[in-house]
Amino acid sequence: MDIEFVRSRFIKHFDGSTGSVYASPGRINLIGEHTDYNGGFVFPGAIDKGMVAELKINGTNKVRAYSIDLKDYVEFGLNEEDAPRASWARYIFGVCREIIKRGGKIAGFNTAFAGDVPLGAGMSSSAALESTYAFALNDMFNCGIDKFELAKIGQATEHNYCGVNCGIMDQFASVFGKAEHLIRLDCRSLEYQYFPFNPQGYRLVLLDSVVKHELASSAYNDRRKSCENVVAAIQKRHPHVEFLRDANMAMLDEVKAEISAEDYMRAEYVIGEVQRVLDVCDALERGDYETVGQKMYETHHGMSKLYEVSCEELDFLNDIAKECGVTGSRVMGGGFGGCTINLVKDELYDAFIEKAKVEYKKKYGRLPKVYDVVISDGARKLC
Numbered sequence: 001m002d003i004e005f006v007r008s009r010f011i012k013h014f015d016g017s018t019g020s021v022y023a024s025p026g027r028i029n030l031i032g033e034h035t036d037y038n039g040g041f042v043f044p045g046a047i048d049k050g051m052v053a054e055l056k057i058n059g060t061n062k063v064r065a066y067s068i069d070l071k072d073y074v075e076f077g078l079n080e081e082d083a084p085r086a087s088w089a090r091y092i093f094g095v096c097r098e099i100i101k102r103g104g105k106i107a108g109f110n111t112a113f114a115g116d117v118p119l120g121a122g123m124s125s126s127a128a129l130e131s132t133y134a135f136a137l138n139d140m141f142n143c144g145i146d147k148f149e150l151a152k153i154g155q156a157t158e159h160n161y162c163g164v165n166c167g168i169m170d171q172f173a174s175v176f177g178k179a180e181h182l183i184r185l186d187c188r189s190l191e192y193q194y195f196p197f198n199p200q201g202y203r204l205v206l207l208d209s210v211v212k213h214e215l216a217s218s219a220y221n222d223r224r225k226s227c228e229n230v231v232a233a234i235q236k237r238h239p240h241v242e243f244l245r246d247a248n249m250a251m252l253d254e255v256k257a258e259i260s261a262e263d264y265m266r267a268e269y270v271i272g273e274v275q276r277v278l279d280v281c282d283a284l285e286r287g288d289y290e291t292v293g294q295k296m297y298e299t300h301h302g303m304s305k306l307y308e309v310s311c312e313e314l315d316f317l318n319d320i321a322k323e324c325g326v327t328g329s330r331v332m333g334g335g336f337g338g339c340t341i342n343l344v345k346d347e348l349y350d351a352f353i354e355k356a357k358v359e360y361k362k363k364y365g366r367l368p369k370v371y372d373v374v375i376s377d378g379a380r381k382l383c
């Protein structure tokens with residue numbers, strides 16, 4: 001994303017002066033999907049696509065915000081009753097409110113922002129936006145909030161202002177990202193570890209089905225509710241089980257008669273997925289990419305058949321990967337659309353991308369988008 005582009009729009013839109021520019025990225029996740037709100041592990045990394053925003057304190061108590069991509073301008077105050085209607089502006093408003101709730105003293109500012117992380121494609125464009133503003137406002141107003149709390153401010157914005165009861169993965173990756181490293185996060189203890197990721201002979205590539213997942217928030221919240229139902233049932237026998245991460249298949253089978261068949265399937269997927277993250281980390285340390293890839297296919301199968309967050313187009317892209325002999329492939333992020341993430345041997349890359357394009361076009365009348373993954377740094381000040 002070009003700083004000069006954002007700056008030129010900021011200057012044009014406001015009083016001609018410049019402010020400070022901040023950026024925060026979207027993310028990929030190698031494995032560990034829908035495990036974060038179950039207290040399990042995730043394994044994300046920040047990418048080279050994200051949001052860039054220029055901000056300048058304006059001496060009033062109003063925020064004047066311009067979305068360069070949407071060519072939309074909104075003005076709002078900082079009190080709870082000032083919530084803007086435009087959904088993009090609610091992310092900024094939510095971040096302001098969550099900072100204020102934590103004792104941060106902020107005031108009005110002018111801002112313009114743009115992004116190159118595709119919206120609704122499972123790469124966390126919304127977390128990139130939240131992290132950009134959380135990081136920027138904390139820095140500009142000297143709020144003294146630590147990086148974990150910045151991530152939590154983004155998550156709380158989703159919960160309280162955008163209607164998505166998400167976990168912490170996306171905002172964490174956007175704030176803590178580090179070039180050439182994936183991060184294994186234990187979402188219960190919040191301990192994390194950077195893993196160098198530079199697989200020799202392989203590439204990570206995203207295939208975007210171009211199916212938007214915007215309407216998925218209620219389905220996402222339903223999945224979370226299912227997990228909580230199962231925990232409540234297991235807890236009666238095993239009081240120490242706080243999250244599905246603490247449960248195993250034997251415990252799940254004990255409560256099978258007390259929960260719905262659907263909730264059982266959801267929990268079965270999560271219990272398997274928590275373990276797969278650990279297996280993938282071990283395999284990576286051994287340089288065993290075949291196992292990494294195999295686990296990715298297992299995740300796809302679980303997300304498609306048990307957790308039911310895939311869609312026809314994503315299953316189709318996953319099948320093509322399998323047919324081409326791609327090492328690993330799966331739907332990435334919350335699901336219901338967006339991308340598959342693929343671990344591909346260098347020598348297979350061209351043939352795979354070509355076949356995916358031809359076959360997808362033949363079946364769905366449009367091309368998938370292709371994004372090579374470059375693991376990059378997290379939230380930062382650019383100038």
Ligand code: GLA
Binds near residue numbers: 034035166333
């Ligand atoms: C979305 C949420 C995350 C996580 C993923 C699924 O991206 O924002 O918290 O639950 O889905 O792994």
